[in-house]
Amino acid sequence: xxxxxxxxxxxxxxxxxxxxxxxxxxxxxxxxxxxxxxxxxxxxxxxxxxxxxxxxxxxxxxxxxxxxxxxxxxxxxxxxxxxxxxxxxxxxxxxxxxxxxxxxxxxxxxxxxxxxxxxxxxxxxxxxxxxxxxxxxxxxxxxxxxxxxxxxxxxxxxxxxxxxxxxxxxxxxxxxxxxxxxxxxxxxxxxxxxxxxxxxxxxxxxxxxxxxxxxxxxxxxxxxxxxxxxxxxxxxxxxxxxxxxxxxxxxxxxxxxxxxxxxxxxxxxxxxxxxxxxxxxxxxxxxxxxxxxxxx
Numbered sequence: 258x259x260x261x262x263x264x265x266x267x268x269x270x271x272x273x274x275x276x277x278x279x280x281x282x283x284x285x286x287x288x289x290x291x292x293x294x295x296x297x298x299x300x301x302x303x304x305x306x307x308x309x310x311x312x313x314x315x316x317x318x319x320x321x322x323x324x325x326x327x328x329x330x331x332x333x334x335x336x337x338x339x340x341x342x343x344x345x346x347x348x349x350x351x352x353x354x355x356x357x358x359x360x361x362x363x364x365x366x367x368x369x370x371x372x373x374x375x376x377x378x379x380x381x382x383x384x385x386x387x388x389x390x391x392x393x394x395x396x397x398x399x400x401x402x403x404x405x406x407x408x409x410x411x412x413x414x415x416x417x418x419x420x421x422x423x424x425x426x427x428x429x430x431x432x433x434x435x436x437x438x439x440x441x442x443x444x445x446x447x448x449x450x451x452x453x454x455x456x457x458x459x460x461x462x463x464x465x466x467x468x469x470x471x472x473x474x475x476x477x478x479x480x481x482x483x484x485x486x487x488x489x490x491x492x493x494x495x496x497x498x499x500x501x502x503x504x505x506x507x508x509x510x511x512x513x514x515x516x517x518x519x520x521x522x523x524x525x526x527x528x529x530x531x532x533x534x535x536x537x538x539x540x541x542x543x544x545x546x547x548x549x550x551x552x553x
Contacts, residue, residue, distance in 0.1 A: 264290070266317065268330045270337040273298045273345075275310060277317060291317075297338075306338050311364060318368050331368075332361035342545050346501055351527040396539060397551055399512055400466045408466055414441050415464040423513065426476045426484045427460040433471075436462075459486055463510045470507040475499060479519045489522050496523035497534055501545040508549055511542065 262283045269276035279291040295313045300306045335357055339350040350357070402408065408416075418440040419425050427433040434450050437443040443450060454460070457473035464470075476486040478496040499506040499520070514520045515538060524531035534541065543550050 268314070268334055270330075270334040271297075273341075273343075275334065275337075277314070279317070303339050307335065310334065310338065314364075315368065315371070318371055328361055328365045331365045332358055335361055335364075337544075342501075342547065343503060346503075346545065349497065349501060349525050349527075351525070351530075352533070353529070354527075394543070394551060396512070399509060399516065402466050406466070409468050411441055411469050412464045412466065415462070415469060419464070422483060423464055424479070424481055424483070425462045426479070426481070426486050427462065428476070428486055429458045430455050430460075433460050433462070461510060463507070463513060465509065465513075467509075470510050472506045472510050475506050478523065479514060480521055481519055492520065492522035493524060494526070496520055497525050497530070499523070500534065500538055500541045503546055503549050508542070508546065508551060 262281065265280045265282060265287075267278045267280070269278075273296075275295040275297065277291075277293055277295070278289070281288045281290050295310060297306045297309060300309060332352070336350055336352040339357075341347065415425070416422075418436070425436070427436065433454065437450050438445045451471075454471070454473055459474050459476040461472040461476045461479055462469060463472070476484060477488040478492040478499065480487050480489070480492070499511055499514075500523075522531075523534055525534050546552075
């Protein structure tokens with residue numbers, strides 16, 4: 258290896274599938290050496306997952322001799338494994354946890370120790386399937402009414418009933434159903450009144466020029482002056498789940514809440530959790546909500 262030649266390892270963490278890439282950089286030119294994935298979907302024990310990751314990444318280091326890898330990537334990878342997304346979501350670990358950072362240091366030091374001794378392989382892996390589009394996806398601005406543009410009938414009737422407010426709150430399905438019939442003029446028939454919502458309460462109804470969005474079981478988190486259902490205590494304990502559980506809250510409603518400071522008590526359940534969530538909420542939503550982030 259010449260003085261101006263470097264081998265670089267990049268890691269794209271994932272709780273189910275983790276991606277990696279190896280580049281050889283000579284001067285200002287880069288050559289792809291390997292792309293691949295580590296499939297963790299069949300491993301349910303997080304400790305087994307960590308062992309698999311450590312084994313495979315160590316093998317990659319031995320094979321390709323990367324001379325640039327950073328502690329932050331390793332720490333993030335460990336956090337991601339212990340904070341699963343999708344159906345496996347069961348909470349968020351503290352990314353600044355002292356034990357996690359110490360473990361990341363151990364792994365980093367083990368990897369760093371073998372860099373100079375590892376051989377470079379000329380073989381390429383072609384099974385790279387990690388998706389990066391989501392992290393690059395643009396967050397769209399909320400739709401706004403254009404002067405002279407006709408709004409959907411449901412939106413017009415909603416805004417008339419709400420006196421121009423974008424949000425309304427309902428403590429039960431029965432109250433919501435009355436609004437559908439009396440204010441929105443829907444047919445008073447069970448199949449027309451979203452009967453799947455019967456099992457929920459504490460609704461947020463949000464109107465924008467695209468239409469109406471409904472958030473069930475989330476009204477207690479919204480610190481709106483017109484919301485009698487707001488509970489700062491519940492919001493402090495549970496509102497972070499809006500950013501982490503797929504389908505729990507329509508994404509446009511979540512964006513509206515953040516843009517209007519309606520989730521001031523939302524916080525992760527660990528030290529400095531409020532600041533971490535509010536400063537990084539867009540990334541958190543991308544990471545956890547997946548296709549629900551700016552989804553149709």
